[in-house]
Amino acid sequence: MLNSKIPEGLLDQKWNDYKGHVKLVNPANKRNLEVIIVGTGLAGASAAASLGELGYKVKAFCFQDSPRRAHSIAAQGGINAAKNYQNDGDSVFRLFYDTIKGGDYRAREGNVHRLAEVSASIIDQCVAQGVPFAREYGGLLSNRSFGGTQVQRTFYAAGQTGQQLLIGAYQALERQVALGNVELYARHEMLDVVVIDGKARGIIARNLVTGELERHFGHAVLLCSGGYGNVFYLSTNAMGSNVTAAWKAHKKGAFFGNPCFTQIHPTCIPVTGDHQSKLTLMSESLRNDGRIWVPKKQNDTRKPADIPEEERDYYLERRYPAFGNLVPRDVASRAAKERCDAGYGVGSSKQAVFLDYAAAIERYGKIECRKHGIENPSAEEIRHHGVEVVKEKYGNLFDMYNKITGEDPYTTPMRIYPAVHYTMGGLWVDYELMTTVPGLYALGEANFSDHGANRLGASALMQGLADGYFVIPYTIGNYLADEIRTGQIPLSHPAFEEAEKAVAGRIDTLKNINGSQSVESFHKRLGKIMWEKCGMARNEAGLKAAIEEIRALRKEFWSDVRIPGGIREMNPELDKAGRVADFIELGELMCIDALNRRESCGGHFREEMQTEEGEAKRDDDHFCFVSAWELKGEGNWELHKEPLVFDVAHPSQRSYK
Amino acid sequence: MEHYTMNLTLKVWRQKSKQDKGHFDTYTVNDISSEMSFLEMFDVLNERLVHEGNEPIAFDHDCREGICGMCSMYINGRPHGPWEGTTTCQLHMRAFKNGDTIVVEPWRANAFPVIKDLMVDRSAFDRIIQAGGYISVNTGNAVDANSLPIEKEKADASFAAATCIGCGACVAACKNSSALLFVSAKVSHLALLPQGGPERKTRVLDMVAQMDKEGFGSCTSTGACEAVCPKEISITNIARLNKEYLISGIVSDK
Numbered sequence: 001m002l003n004s005k006i007p008e009g010l011l012d013q014k015w016n017d018y019k020g021h022v023k024l025v026n027p028a029n030k031r032n033l034e035v036i037i038v039g040t041g042l043a044g045a046s047a048a049a050s051l052g053e054l055g056y057k058v059k060a061f062c063f064q065d066s067p068r069r070a071h072s073i074a075a076q077g078g079i080n081a082a083k084n085y086q087n088d089g090d091s092v093f094r095l096f097y098d099t100i101k102g103g104d105y106r107a108r109e110g111n112v113h114r115l116a117e118v119s120a121s122i123i124d125q126c127v128a129q130g131v132p133f134a135r136e137y138g139g140l141l142s143n144r145s146f147g148g149t150q151v152q153r154t155f156y157a158a159g160q161t162g163q164q165l166l167i168g169a170y171q172a173l174e175r176q177v178a179l180g181n182v183e184l185y186a187r188h189e190m191l192d193v194v195v196i197d198g199k200a201r202g203i204i205a206r207n208l209v210t211g212e213l214e215r216h217f218g219h220a221v222l223l224c225s226g227g228y229g230n231v232f233y234l235s236t237n238a239m240g241s242n243v244t245a246a247w248k249a250h251k252k253g254a255f256f257g258n259p260c261f262t263q264i265h266p267t268c269i270p271v272t273g274d275h276q277s278k279l280t281l282m283s284e285s286l287r288n289d290g291r292i293w294v295p296k297k298q299n300d301t302r303k304p305a306d307i308p309e310e311e312r313d314y315y316l317e318r319r320y321p322a323f324g325n326l327v328p329r330d331v332a333s334r335a336a337k338e339r340c341d342a343g344y345g346v347g348s349s350k351q352a353v354f355l356d357y358a359a360a361i362e363r364y365g366k367i368e369c370r371k372h373g374i375e376n377p378s379a380e381e382i383r384h385h386g387v388e389v390v391k392e393k394y395g396n397l398f399d400m401y402n403k404i405t406g407e408d409p410y411t412t413p414m415r416i417y418p419a420v421h422y423t424m425g426g427l428w429v430d431y432e433l434m435t436t437v438p439g440l441y442a443l444g445e446a447n448f449s450d451h452g453a454n455r456l457g458a459s460a461l462m463q464g465l466a467d468g469y470f471v472i473p474y475t476i477g478n479y480l481a482d483e484i485r486t487g488q489i490p491l492s493h494p495a496f497e498e499a500e501k502a503v504a505g506r507i508d509t510l511k512n513i514n515g516s517q518s519v520e521s522f523h524k525r526l527g528k529i530m531w532e533k534c535g536m537a538r539n540e541a542g543l544k545a546a547i548e549e550i551r552a553l554r555k556e557f558w559s560d561v562r563i564p565g566g567i568r569e570m571n572p573e574l575d576k577a578g579r580v581a582d583f584i585e586l587g588e589l590m591c592i593d594a595l596n597r598r599e600s601c602g603g604h605f606r607e608e609m610q611t612e613e614g615e616a617k618r619d620d621d622h623f624c625f626v627s628a629w630e631l632k633g634e635g636n637w638e639l640h641k642e643p644l645v646f647d648v649a650h651p652s653q654r655s656y657k
Numbered sequence: 658m659e660h661y662t663m664n665l666t667l668k669v670w671r672q673k674s675k676q677d678k679g680h681f682d683t684y685t686v687n688d689i690s691s692e693m694s695f696l697e698m699f700d701v702l703n704e705r706l707v708h709e710g711n712e713p714i715a716f717d718h719d720c721r722e723g724i725c726g727m728c729s730m731y732i733n734g735r736p737h738g739p740w741e742g743t744t745t746c747q748l749h750m751r752a753f754k755n756g757d758t759i760v761v762e763p764w765r766a767n768a769f770p771v772i773k774d775l776m777v778d779r780s781a782f783d784r785i786i787q788a789g790g791y792i793s794v795n796t797g798n799a800v801d802a803n804s805l806p807i808e809k810e811k812a813d814a815s816f817a818a819a820t821c822i823g824c825g826a827c828v829a830a831c832k833n834s835s836a837l838l839f840v841s842a843k844v845s846h847l848a849l850l851p852q853g854g855p856e857r858k859t860r861v862l863d864m865v866a867q868m869d870k871e872g873f874g875s876c877t878s879t880g881a882c883e884a885v886c887p888k889e890i891s892i893t894n895i896a897r898l899n900k901e902y903l904i905s906g907i908v909s910d911k
Contacts, residue, residue, distance in 0.1 A: 050795075065778070068823055124802045128794045130850050135813075164819060178787040239719055473796065572713070
């Protein structure tokens with residue numbers, strides 16, 4: 001039976017009550033307790049820094065050459081916090097409610113309320129660390145809006161918010177390294193969790209430079225290893241982002257929550273050809289000022305500038321007048337797909353829509369001219385000033401678009417299309433962020449807990465830092481307080497021996513297949529199956545076919561993959577092979593989960609279940625639960641359901657009209 | 658945008674390990690689309706090498722969005738290649754034309770030993786940050802974020818310095834392999850903010866000392882670092898560092 005351990009009591013008092021009664025570990029004992037942290041993105045770096053500050057002995061692992069490279073760094077637009085600095089009606093409750101509604105009522109009230117409560121402290125903490133957020137001329141912090149909300153609660157640092165937040169956390173982490181509280185293992189990949197007497201007690205990691213396997217003991221293990229969007233091959237994730245750490249934990253008994261909940265982000269640079277290795281996001285913040293449209297005529301090949309205003313269809317403003325271009329991501333993505341599928345797409349592939357800044361440049365230009373006292377400004381003057389404002393707000397994004405496409409977005413509308421971006425699903429965790437394996441925790445995108453079936457923009461950074469700075473430092477004590485008598489378990493323990501042997505055996509098997517196809521080609525094929533049959537729209541027949549195809553692909557992979565190079569050396573092909581093997585297994589589970597959930601909610605759109613207007617149709621009577629999958633054997637899972645209870649935010653048909 | 662395809666000759670540095678001497682290998686790649694990124698062109702070559710039973714070329718890369726700082730190729734004598742303000746992963750093949758020969762090497766600096774082929778070890782940068790590239794504030798100590806107004810101009814200048822991605826192109830471009838642009842970007846980021854005030858003097862001294870210890874050379878003042886920086890970090894940060902260093906060095910009551 002799943003126990004989410006949500007504290008009793010009123011929603012807005014649960015976290016306070018919990019903190020007031022949670023077990024504590026005294027400083028002398030903390031020095032003897034070791035914690036392993038896998039991943040150094042926002043969740044991992046903030047957890048490592050905070051636990052190091054508290055006095056725990058921390059070991060932090062990342063596969064990149066430095067903790068500062070983790071993919072949190074690529075987050076662009078911003079981070080939400082219920083500060084209400086803009087006096088526009090924001091509050092902890094509003095942020096909680098928007099997040100629950102944005103997630104289409106598939107997240108836990110208790111977790112989400114806690115997230116909203118600690119959000120304000122995150123901003124304080126980051127500013128204290130020297131994160132240079134955008135400011136107004138008065139010296140105070142600036143805010144902007146993001147999708148799915150009607151207040152301005154997003155803090156940002158141009159289009160590089162993730163970078164600045166991660167560098168803040170990274171510096172805090174490096175400070176703990178300097179003080180000797182954290183030991184850093186870069187270019188290391190976790191390949192198994194070691195479980196002793198039912199508790200997580202360490203990991204097997206591979207040194208990616210030498211290829212050696214290493215054993216590491218910890219009284220607790222924290223997985224902060226991010227999401228699994230790369231199961232689709234093409235996504236906005238980094239090339240190295242992978243599910244391996246989470247998947248190994250799943251194989252050691254951790255349940256996997258809502259694997260089919262993936263987020264397709266509406267504004268990405270479209271695919272250009274088969275050579276494409278990844279997709280690039282254009283921040284959601286661009287929807288603050290940009291207008292999205294397609295021609296009213298099908299197969300219109302005119303240049304955007306030649307299409308007059310009355311022949312343009314601003315379809316988001318038309319369909320969703322209340323939120324307009326700032327509808328949540330799932331809604332915006334499906335609307336773009338609907339227009340393109342109906343033949344209104346633009347560009348050579350016809351799989352794109354326009355994101356247009358002409359109106360914003362004019363609007364800002366007029367305001368600036370007024371500020372500068374220019375009477376009757378010419379169109380050129382307005383444009384000049386408008387471009388300056390847009391450059392300050394979004395300059396780096398426009399430059400990036402220009403570098404990738406060779407087109408100038410200041411003069412011609414950008415072409416955009418949805419792409420895989422984030423995974424709401426992940427390891428099932430309770431209120432304390434512990435998985436179903438005692439002592440094994442999952443933080444940030446690696447867990448499933450806060451975003452339900454759809455994440456709102458600027459909430460991923462918030463969750464990663466909330467988990468690492470303000471949740472785990474309290475909840476881990478509740479577990480470790482009972483571990484103060486557990487000494488260091490020797491690395492010669494049979495459980496370590498066995499785990500290392502199994503890892504080495506798998507690597508040998510992979511290497512000795514000596515087949516004819518590259519790892520990359522398998523990954524591409526898996527991605528194609530997932531995108532076509534488990535992507536933006538899903539149906540029963542497609543999912544059943546996908547499951548069969550993935551099983552066949554798995555067999556083929558294990559009999560025909562070719563990995564050049566050796567085992568005991570730097571070998572990126574071998575690293576990738578292990579990750580793709582795990583993605584293949586995960587892909588099957590995602591399709592099984594999507595097939596099982598016969599309702600549409602958030603990013604999970606079952607074509608059989610939609611309203612007359614083509615919106616997602618939830619089925620609260622049958623599916624108001626978290627799917628937690630337990631691995632029973634190869635290709636065999638058992639479903640456990642955690643019912644979702646809504647005491648405060650009562651589920652209703654989500655409307656942004 | 659007109660698209661075209663091209664055939665190219667690549668001369669790529671191959672080095673099995675840190676101990677190996679290393680050498681150039683020559684490859685030809687055909688039908689490369691001008692729409693590809695530079696790294697996607699390497700993907701095509703590597704895919705072919707795997708099919709031929711050869712070892713692919715090892716190179717560092719991750720986000721492929723120009724922000725993680727992991728990619729690090731020295732292309733035709735210039736870190737990150739011919740485009741200004743661009744990382745290798747954002748360099749696109751339309752920068753080249755049919756028949757071109759492209760020479761690709763790793764970053765070359767004593768403080769960045771080669772791990773394999775085009776991959777180098779940049780952990781020296783992490784150790785420089787450990788020496789003082791932070792503000793000592795524990796989680797939970799912070800006051801309200803708006804209780805400390807910061808002049809927009811200073812906040813913007815601090816942000817501009819903080820956009821450094823730690824890729825090491827500045828070191829690779831410098832004939833002395835100096836890391837001063839990297840160090841000065843961090844010193845500036847924190848010195849321009851009031852929060853960075855209390856540790857301002859020790860920070861610059863400790864970071865520079867660590868930089869010297871890692872074996873980076875001294876500044877040549879030629880500006881090669883600024884010219885190749887993919888984030889266009891200004892060399893004026895070095896002037897600021899020098900000022901900070903001088904003042905910190907001569908005052909007695911640190």
